[in-house]
Amino acid sequence: MRAAMLTLAVLAAATPRLSAQASPGQEGTFLIRGATIWTGTGQTLQNANVVVRDGLIEAVGPDATAPGAVEIDARGKFVYPGLIDSYTPLGLSEIGGISTMNLRSELGEFNPHMRAVVAINVDSDMMAITRANGITSVITAPSGGVISGQAALIGTAGWTWEDMAVERTAAFVINYPREPSFGFGFGGGANPAAQRAARERVETQIRELKTVLTTARAYDRQRTAGAEEVDLMYEALRPLMQGRVPALVSADTEQQIRAVVELGREYGIRVIINGGDEAWKVRELLAQNDVPVVLGSIQSNPPADAPYDAIFAQPGVLHEAGVKFAFSTGGSANARHVPYHAALAVGYGLPKDAALRALTIWPAEMFGAADRIGTIEPGKLANLFIATGDPLDIRSQVTEVFIKGRRVPMDDRHTRLYQKYNGRPAGN
């Protein structure tokens, strides 16, 4: 194994693009040849090519060609649209244990004007590690309060946050007020007065949320009618009230999910359920109302009273009921492994093709970017990757990643440490 590793290291060292370590990637025209291409449009092309030019996919197919392009031999390999982690603090949050590296939430309960996009650390170690496994876009989200702010849909490589942004405002992050869990029994739990106080606080927050939305609707109408006075908070909410940008609303229990669907209906806003542990209980309601779900991490335990496989099996059940969903890790360090969250769902009944869509085109649709990302089609951003096999299979290797048409360097903090210590001479 050691010999094989050394060979790999030597090969890697000989590749010129490693010299551009910190760059978001090599620019140019690329011809990826001879691959099996899962396009995301219902087709799997055999022995086909992809042409990448000026940041976009120019052509796809067995005859696609580009004279003078940098050629990449992908015979025996597989090409997929770049994967998407649909809920993470990537770029906003680095080392979990250090508060100054986790400036994700603002003071106060209602912050719809806070924009994640302006606070993305482009050189985050976690960003480079994420994209190396074919995750080319993420929904990076603020947290805290009732309305946390605006989540951004970003590419995982770029020179600046402006360069990375696909949708600066992809969704308004709302935390549907919920009672803290008190636990129960001996030693746990809270006294009845504290529980009552918590319940009252939740009711107050729900009333306040509704007041904010009612005011936002009135504000939007007045502004549309020509009112000139600007309020930062309510101005920010106009795309939500106009139905141009969805709200990503956290809700896990059946009761919370029903309340969020109702909230959407009541205020005419587009809602996406965030979390959705019990979405299977209301799958008909979600399907009928065309409400999609960003599933909370599949690497979670189900509620105590649910079947042991509830979280693993739910995506398959939702799929059969016609509910659209996307996968998310909720974290930064292992956003790279979002395809293995999907794999757990496949192990418990979700078809592979649906799992891949939930990692690509479905979130692109949910967040209004299906015209730019999510499939391998001419005219879309060249966000794609080459792998040695099924990307849901942990054993597959990602060998090349393209983001906005740039061929991304495949080294990161982990590979650098690996190369250093794997190369430590014996006996030293």
Added chain:
Amino acid sequence: MRTVRASGALLALLIAAPAAAQDVAIRNATVLTIANGTLENATVLVRDGKIAAVGTDVSIPAGVQVIDGTGRYVMPGIIDAHSHMAIEGGINEGSESVTPEVMVPVRDDDQTIYRALAGGVTSALLLHGSANTIGGQGAVIKMRWGQPADSLYFDGAHRIVKFALGENVTRASSSAPDSLRRFPKSRMGVEQTLRWWFAQAQEYDREWEDYRQRARRDRNALPPRRDLRLEALADIMRGDIKVHAHSYRGDEILMLMRVAEDFGFRINTFQHVLEGYKVAEEMAKHGAMASTFAENWGYKVEAQDAIPHNMAIMTDRGVVVSVNSDSGERVRRLYQEAAIGMKYGGMSEVEALSMITLNPARQLGVDHLVGTVEVGKQADLAIFSAHPFAPETHVEMTLVDGKVLFDRSQAMTLRKLIESQRAITTTTEDDR
């Protein structure tokens, strides 16, 4: 809580039959033996809770229950070398930094045991938390779900004590006012804490040795005062209790090995050991094993240099590596964690599978009993619907001591729950 526990145990006694071993044969399966390669279309015969035969030409005696293994994969039951399941209440004796005399109290009513079984897990090492330089003694259990706590202990396993280094130990009392803070609060202090206590234990051991000498001549010789803490430390130095040390950074891993060597003992296994790859040579030489995370990194400063290639580098340098859960969630999918070893650093399939079977068995001192599919070993087995590393896989059955303790076809699943609700709804509508 007490009442709940007692009735839980009572209920278990009423429902579950006594742990009588069964005779069972898994036929026509792909068997990942770990010890002797992969066998296709093979049969595993279990008699009296032990593996009686493995191979392609095994005849199944009459009267033996047969499980059809067609299209399925059989592997040794998964072993989790770092778990906090089935432990009652708080898991740190945080009053002092050296408390090797305490032991984890095992409970039988934690549903994590069932969920672990549903992920193919058959054994686990239950450990204290990491607040103490020298914590308490852990317990190795089998997932005998439905049996009372006393029956969960894995006979023949090591006695194990947990040590801890680094951030968790040094910040254990960080919320207290300075005057009440507990020593040590630095990695330097951790080393000296270890040296001071082991010196005490050496002294204690000598006093007892003196007494034993004197007692041979003088029937009225008075024994030294018994000290359970120093006695446990002396047992550690003698190797009667094996050390599993929570650790992150290369420097502290190296430090602990040198302290142990100075006092004449060895560190059995480093837990977490996220920078083990930086001192893998030294670990191999010392004889320390490693039980690590597959992918966890970046959640605190001492986890900043954690890399998923850790498993591969340590294995490559001759360290026995396991991958553990340390979590009631991850324990359900340790097979995914092991597969990560193949992705980063290019471990072979058998090396990766060994990290959740034979290698943790070695770390817990039970490799002569479990960890491979071999004749004579206890029949702790997991049956998967596909290769355990394939994305479409799930656990179909888990056997402990030859008994089927998890069977997906009998378990309540989400789809079965939905079916039953449909049935109820239909009936109700018919009644109208």
